[in-house]
Amino acid sequence: MPAPLTPDSVLQGLTPPQREAAMTIDGPLLVLAGAGSGKTRTITRRIAYMVACGIPAWNILAITFTNKAAGEMRTRVASLLSGAGNMGRGATVATFHSLCARLLREFAADANLPNTFSIFDSADQTKLIKQAIKDCSLSVDNFQPGAVQSAISNAKNKLQTPEAFAVNAAAFFERNVARIYAKYEALLRENKAVDFDDLLLKMAILLRDNATVRQTLEERFQYVLIDEYQDTNHAQFVIAHMLCRNHKNICATGDPDQSIYGWRGANLSNILEFEQFYPNAKVVLLEQNYRSTKVILQAASALIARNTKRKKKDLWTDNQKGEKIVLLKAADEHQEAAEVVKRMKAAKEKEGLSWSNCAIFYRTNSLSRVLEDALMKAAIPYQIARGTEFYARKEIKDMLAYLRVVANPADSVNFERIVNVPPRGLGDTSLTRVQSFGAEFDLSLLEACGQSHQIPGLAPRAAASCKKVAELFKAWRAAAYPNEPAVPAAEASEAPLSEEEEESLADLFNQSEEAAEELPLNEPPFVTGTQHSSPITHHSDIRGLMDRIYKESGLEADYKKEDDTENAKAANIEELITVAAEFDAQNPTGTLNDYLEQVTLASDVDKLQDAGGSVTLMTLHAAKGLEFPWVAIIGMEDGLIPHSRAISGLSGNNDDMEEERRLAFVGITRAMVRLTLSSARYRMVRGETIRTIESQFISEMPDEIFDLVDLTAENDDAGSVGYHDEGGYGRRAQKERRSYESTAQRSEADALAGEFKRGMLVRHAQFGLGRIEEISAAGTMTRAVVKFQTSGTKKLILQYARLEKVDA
DNA sequence: TGGAATTGGCTTTTT
């Protein structure tokens, strides 16, 4: 019997500031929660407190950053509210993206969206952008899809429609992006799809322009809480504030020092200027840290103090002082990884930790490989926070593409992906014909396939193959949506195949038909052929649909005939089917769209298991919000942390640099007891070994908190060229021969990088006297940022700049 | 048309 829920009982054990935050439920509230200050605890208690005060849970909306965080919050709130009966049920806890997806489905008509839209992931998006570029008769070489994609994404985050974007587009590039953007939007519409950014943009615009919808939702969500507010972008800002326009019951929690998503459009001023926006807002600071040792906190505070864009906040802790931070300098990345692993193992044994107490962070995903090798060699279990990796596999994407087309037959992007997978004799030439036919009569690719017999110039065999595919999809669609009248496209393909056509296709479709026949008739819920059973309406059966597609599409036969031994593809699909079965079990009323949405909006951290008994590897970004007793951050090098892209400072200010510093701060503050920061003197980057420089962030923290472990032989300056034994043969030798010159340049660059150091006084023939502010090694080029006394700050390439050292 | 072989390009972070 859970204790009765009273406001007092809910607040038990909170500190005065936490209590104040939890008890402020009406009006705007900003909770500035330092790292490890018990924010989640405060938020969950706050929700429970509201319910205890008589606010029904279904009037409460909490928005988190990841699905995992949402899940955790849901669980914690549920256990706090277990004694609250009905009043405690029905709170909405979701991420911005999943919330918007859900609401846009509910208000599809108001949002001017088709009722079953698909959500395109970045890969789909890229394909569509490429097509848009081509459709604008521009070249993919001149307009890099990636660059266009981020330009469009930025525009969407700022709620700029193509028209609005065009108005502001002055330069050549922007003007063309405006055209591409408009075309891209048209293509999305044709595919009945929205991209990630659209979920936010369309919801924001709907709330902004449609008073009825706004009122409905404002009544539904009378209390709104937004976590990780420092990472919200403009669209999210608009959504949040439109939802609270009248009641103003908005609680934003976050920490400006942990804002690490500026590159994705997050706008730090959302949190910095919260009080300007709501002049009567209450602000609560949570400054006491319960997580880390004094030493770790000291390091973190010293580092973050270098930033200018922040709200001053003094973290303190009652925890013990703790051990010094290990500053590890290795000769190369292999030694670095081996040593980190060795020390982790030692710490585990000495201090009685479990593997799941340990985590290793890095700036870029590519750094995980060396670590994996080292961990495998040491036979240590590990997990990588890369849940999306599984979904990125070809066979998985193919399978999901089938499902996506079933859910949304207008999705030509995904249809194109699998129309010839497994091979069905539909190559480029055939497909182009189908495409142009579809374009002419305003049909989706699948619809065009259904009418393949009318397509001029299409080889009979290809036409028959098209028709067959269209029929497969018709059958799957009917099975998945038993209550739906047959779609027109399917009707168009009524004409039965001629005998000849059947015959000529026999070899292509042989396996799949056999497989279909083999399906046991009573194996629920599907029966072969066009018989209609309708289990889906009553019970989610993604698994059944997937099973059926796997067999009938010919994928299974295709994968299984592949050279025996390790049948990785088939195994992965089986894994996918297993996971789908879990979805069915957990979401009995879930639809195909729900499933696809979950899969598409899943993030890396979402897949992490808590007590897996294994070491956790992840990027610094993914580490946000987590904590571990033992932490190592590898690759503490200039160009990595801070990343070279931030150093080169294309944005012209040092916002990027500050964000990198915050990223390091986030990493450091994840550690509870032990922290190791490591760097490698030489590191292989994209197949080239480069000489590295220690991260400037190291020098921004006080020396005395470090315990230096230097494994590099200090005499390698002269002999550095021969450091790496190159076994030169094969393609590598070829490449080496070709790039002999650049190799020579590189050792010169290495030498230069060794010669010039940060802080050094130098003279330039043209710019005069200056001081080196940064040094960065980037491939064959070593760059220096030099602040000149009279000519300002310049970025120079050392090889060409001919700098002279000046002795003070 | 489809598979194999070669080449060029490239990497920051993710909903």
Added chain:
DNA sequence: GCCAATTCCA
């Protein structure tokens, strides 16, 4: 060094 896209060949 790795991957995707392109080219080459049966």
